[in-house]
Amino acid sequence: MRPYPFTAVVGMQELRLALVLSAISPAIGGVLVRGEKGTAKSTMVRALAGLLPPVDVAEGCRFSCDPAAPDPQCPDGPHAGPAIRRPARLVELPVGAAEDRVVGSLNLERALAEGVTDYQPGLLAAAHRGLLYVDEVNLLHDHLVDTLLDAAAMGRATVEREGVSVSHAARFVLIGTMNPEEGELRPQLLDRFGLTVEVASSRDPEERAEVIRRRLAYEADPGTFAGRYADDDASLAREIQAAQELLPSVTLSDDALRQIAEVCASFEVDGMRADIVTARTAVAHAAWSGRDKVSTEDIRVAARLALPHRRRRNPFDAPGIDEDQLEQALQDAEPPEDPGPDDDGPGSGSQAPEPEAGPQGETEGGQQPETGGGAGGQQQTTGAGKPYRARLFQVAGVGEGERGRRSRAVTDSGRTVGVRPPSVREGRPHLVATMRAAAPHQRSRGRTGAGLVLRKGDLRYALREGNEGNLVLFCVDASGSMGARARMREVKAAVLSLLLDAYQRRDKVGLVTFRANGADLALPPTISVEDAAARLEALPTGGRTPLAEGLLEAARVLRVESVRDPRRRPLLVVVTDGRATSGADAVRRAQAAAGLLAGVTAVVMDCETGRMRLGLAAELAEHLGAEHVPLGEVAADSLTSAVKSRLGRAA
Known part of the structure; x- marks a missing residue:
């Protein structure tokens, strides 16, 4: 079946531009496409390969060496045969691929028996001088993502097995697609993609109808449908090739460099990769526009594609870029115009307006305004405090779960x-x-x-x-006894810190809450900690304390997950002051429910405060066989301080 034509995709102008610019200049570093399912992400990526110019390769080379400049370290070299022209490749990397399938493998038996290096190339070799596409890249194991991005950045892939090393060229355009609802990439990995694009389905009924019309026509007769857009695709392919030829001639002036530096500095991005990628993208956009000099418009377009994912400090930050801030940075760095005869110079005239204040209603640490709810203050919602680096809690023993x-x-x-x-x-x-x-x-x-x-x-x-990564299930007491505003803010900050830790350690997370007359599964186990943070932020408090119901719901969730994902071991985090006030036999039922969680590694985060403490959370931890951790000791720094204090007293 012929692939869906690139020019037949309706809308998606920003994604179309990002893919074209990466094809013009592979040095940009590829594209990460973020969006909900069913938005033609994969369709556009697969169609892009048909627009790329063909490549000349050395005959018999499994690594697609360029005959004009072959890789001196190519395992199949030296090359003496004629050149062969073939279409550019699109290589797809399955989410479940093994490492040897990606980077290649060495035949250890031949190495020992015959003393020869028998290397079988992997997907990185197949993608050399083409496209490497990873669908659902956020579900790929971290070590494979690191391998891909390192190869994309260095232009080489190296395989080392038991002292035997093989290296070959691996220059390709890396394109990843992902659905943010299924979890984010770590910020370090986000930064390694050159450009990022957010896509969403159109809400215009006419445009949606046209999407359906074209898709049905393609499925009915792929050949005829593709033929209708063959001329448009061929014209776009010629334009890409022309831009590639113009690219080396494009001038990036010092004034343009200062504009790029000003923009990147204004968004407080980490490191210098953002500046370099923005510069490369601006040059590619100038070539795409048929110009031989980078303009302010080229920098504006480049910044919109290269910076949104680099300004995120943690997974709870919303992606995107402030257009007003971008325009202000571009204006501040514009080169001064030559003063005219009637111009009094830069010291005259009105002063530039002061920058506007930030969004109203925000409080320090990302807290949202507190709102009361319910008659007599029976229910209220409190924002979270600022997250911090949390202690590491581990599941006992040695597992065999997913890498984390x-x-x-x-x-x-x-x-x-x-x-x-x-x-x-x-x-x-x-x-x-x-x-x-x-x-x-x-x-x-x-x-x-x-x-x-x-x-x-x-x-x-x-x-x-x-x-390994684990399933971290939070069981959070949201009853009235937890409702004091300062106290609940501290509780939410601690849970948010543990969620951030779970994100960095590649865990699944789930959220059970209990208050009033029962318990709710506020968030089924997922790898999207952003959803957990959002549910936590909106969590209301009030009512009685059905501790037993909360523990029973946690046990049910863990039982179901043990069937769905048996290799992923659980870590239960119970956030409570230990009180049980729902029903006459609340304490006895809570103790019985704790017995159902025997064998599960658990942590009881003790939220009891004040001088007079009942120690109920510590008793619950004993029934669960769990580690008892006061709320103030969840932070990693508090543990370090306690150890230093004890060492100081011992000395």
């Missing part, structure tokens, strides 16, 4: 801690253990040469230990 950064686990990467039994053939071969297994049998196998004579039974596999 929280608890110990057996993984296919990490440090080698042993050798798997011969019957377990998983992971990478262990070189030394394999040699030891084969060495005693060399005489009986008739070895005569330098290499080892291997059998399949000799292979041993490394047992590696790394870290």
Whole structure:
């Protein structure tokens, strides 16, 4: 089936421009496309490959070396054959791909037996001088995303296995698509994408109808439909090629550089990558517009594409860019005009207006105004305080879950801690253990040469230990006893800090709340901690304390998740002062509910304050077999201070 034509996509002008600019200048660093499902993200990316000029490759080279400038380290070199022209490739990387499939693999058996380096190239080699597309990039394992972005930045891929190293060129346009509802990329990874675009479906009925009309026509007869747009696609392809040829001639003046620096500084982006990417994008946009000099309009367009994802400090910051701030920065850095004969110079005339104040209604630390609710103050909503670096809480033991950064686990990467039994053939071969297994049998196998004579039974596999992500389920008391404003703000700040920690450690999170007469699953387990933060921010308080119902709902959620995702081990965080006031036998029922959570690693965040304390949260922690942590000790700094204080007293 012929791919959907690029020019047949309705709307999506910003995404269209970002993809074209990346095709013109691969040095920009690719595009991250963020948007809800069903917005033609994948359709446009797949159609882009048909617009790229064909490439000349060395005959027989699996790494697509350019015959005019072959890679001197190419594993298939040196190249002496004729050049072959082929279309540019679009290589798709599946979310579940293994690391060897991405970077390539070395044949350890041949290395030991024959002393040769037998390297099988991976997807990075296939994508060289083309497009590498990762759908749902936010669901890709972090170590694979790091590998992709490092290769995209350095232009090379390196594979090292047990002391054997192979390197080859890997220059490609990296394009990732993602649905933010399924979780965000870490800020460090966001920054490595050159451009980002937010896409959403149109709300215009006429435009939506045209989308349906074209899609149905394509599905009915792909060939005829694609033929209707063949001329438009061919014309766009010629324009891209013309811009690529003009690109080296585009001038980036010192005045334009100062404008770029002023814009990036005004948005307080980290590092210098934003400035460099903005400059490259502005140059590409000038070439796309047919100009040989970068203008203010080129910088404006480049900033809109290169800066929105770089100004985020944590996953709870809204993406986007302030257009007024952008225009002010561009104006501040505009080169001065030559004064005319009647002009008194820069010291005359009215002064520039003072910058406007920030949005009204905000309070320090991102807090929202507090609002009362319900007659007599029975229900109220309190904003969260400023988050901080939280202590690390881990699940006990060693798991085998998805890769992350929280608890110990057996993984296919990490440090080698042993050798798997011969019957377990998983992971990478262990070189030394394999040699030891084969060495005693060399005489009986008739070895005569330098290499080892291997059998399949000799292979041993490394047992590696790394870290896994967990399911962090928050069970939060939202009853009236928690409703004091200063107290609830502190509670929400602590939970928000733990949510931020869960985001950085690649955990799933869920939120159970209990108040009044029952418990609610406010957020089913998800990798989108942004949703959890939003639910937490809007969490009302008031009413009695149905602690038993909260624990029972937490046990139900964990039971369901153990079936859905059995490898992901849970960490239960109960946020309460330990009171149970719903029903005559509330305390007994709470203790019984705690028994259902036996074996689950849990933390009880004790929110009780004041001089006279009942110690009920500590009793609950004992029934749960959980770690008891006072609210004031959730911060990592408080733990450090406590340790230093104890060491000081001991000295």
